[in-house]
Amino acid sequence: MFLWKNAVVICVLLGLATLPATMLVRQRWEKGYVARLVIGGGLMACLAVSAAPMLLTQIGFLLVMVASFDKRVPMAATYLFFFFWAPAAGSLLAVAGAYIAPLTPFLSFAGALFAGYLLHPEHHQRRRFVMTDLYLLGFLLVFCVCVSLRAPPSGMARNVVNYFIPYMLTYHVLSRVRIARPELVLRLLLFGAAAASLLCIFETVRHWPLYAGIAWVKGDLWTIDMPTTWLQRGGIARAYGPYAHPLTGGAMLGLAATAAWALYQARGRSGPMLALGIATLLGLAATLSRSGMVAIAVGIMVFQLLRGRYMLALLMPLAGVIVITTLPILGHDDARLSTLYRLELVTGVPRALGHGVWFGYREAIQQGLLDAFIQGQGIVDLVNTYLAIVVQGGVASLVPFLVFLLSTFLHYPAIRRMRPDREQLLLAQALVAIQAALLVSLALLSSWAAPMQLSFVVAALLIALRFEIARAHDAARKAAKPAPLVATLPDIEGERLPALR
DSSP states (O other), rough: OOOHHHHHHHHHHHHHHHHHHHTTTTSSSSHHHHHHHHHHHHHHHHTTBBOOOOOHHHHHHHHHHHOOOOSSHHHHHHHHHHHHHSSSTTTHHHHHGGSSSOOOOHHHHHHHHHHHHHGGGGGGGOOOHHHHHHHHHHHHHHHHHTTTTTTHHHOOOOOOIIIIIIHHHHHHHHHBBOOOOHHHHHHHHHHHHHHHHHHHHHHHHHOOOOTTTHHHTTTTTTOOOOSSSOOEETTTTTTOSSSSSSSHHHHOOOOOOOOHHHHHHOOOHHHSHHHHHHHHHHHHHHHHOOHHHHHHHHHHHHHHHHTTTTHHHHHHHHHHHHHHOOOOTTSSSHHHOOOOOHHHHHHHHHHHGGGGGGTTOGGTTTTTTTGGGTTTTTTEEEEOOHHHHHHHHOOOHHHHHHHHHHHHHHHHHHHHHTTTOOHHHHHHHHHHHHOOOOOOOEEEEEEESHHHHHHHHHHHHHHHHHHHHHHHHHHHHHHHHHOOOOOOOETTTTOOOOOOO
16 A cells, blocks of 8 residues: 555655756756655655554664765755655654554664764774763663663563664764765755655645654554644644654754754855755745744854844844734734643642652653643643753752753864864754754744754764864864974994984
């Protein structure tokens, strides 16, 4: 069984985004590489809407990504394209039932990274240990222990496979690969986000969710098929594109808009880039998500502050407040109810957990302790990553997670001190801005979805960029150092006297 109409539309929309993307290339070979990415993205879409079993779908995703790596393109750039474009990036397949398989979407992406790392030694770079490594290891270990306190051995193994292995592997690889062309990283990120945005625009215009029915075609009818629930706000349908939920899609596209602004600073005014940027903004608008608007406002504000453009930095949050308060769909009663619900979560969930707040009590939802927070869909939706971590792993897990996120900002001063070139500095500023936006956006989103995964990726990329710049800095310093002068004495009776150094 194959949803061929859905597959055709998805591939056509990807092709529409490809046209301006190919007009941004700087070398002829890049066009061939973009074509390879498009073929891989289309294959992933076809696998997602086909009757291929969940496990084979994830293996197909892994093989497609491995085949897309190239020695001339940073591995991080290829990864970010698929992360924003592929359905697995938004955990849509996990929602449709892939979580029951031993190979989950994020694990398949991590496995592809590791395989590409082994196949392409030219991307390797050596780096020393940094404290962020320790903070990440501490968070993952503490969380896996807390979430497995009352779990059987099979549950403990599942937690290690679902959380520790993919996140540690992704961080380990991305923080140890070279970023020789920072502009290409931003460009492919924008390409993937613009393609995903076109799906969101189409779904809003046609009222046709393109990834709906995956659970049905895969044969996992007993799982929750979230895409078939066409969410609405203010009586208007909300798109989600390749993501599992409009909140997730909106946040991801808001972060992509921050990267687009950084790319504009690197490349200057460009028609094709303007087309991709407008498509990303329209896709964000199609999700009707306040989280996406918060992400883009915070991201561009921090980016402009890092560049010393303080006036525009102040205008961004002001514009966001005006948009949210003046649009009835995003403000007024719906906004008030949503705000009250989120405030009640912050104060009520820890109180309902009791002593379980310290080490987590994931059984709280099944046992009805959080029934007071059931939404209109009849589920308890903890639209706050920090609260979700507290419920699953307690405060003991939340503290190292926050320390890990905050430690990523310490790499930016180290990058500035080495005086990187303009493109490297812009990429560093974009990554810091995205991480700052994520810190705020995670308070508006569910846990372990694409935005939380992206926070690990951003930390790894900052570290990789830091040591890429350090390597070039050391090479330039050695080249500029003059050769030492050595005095040579004449031979006396067949012997050479020691030279003075």
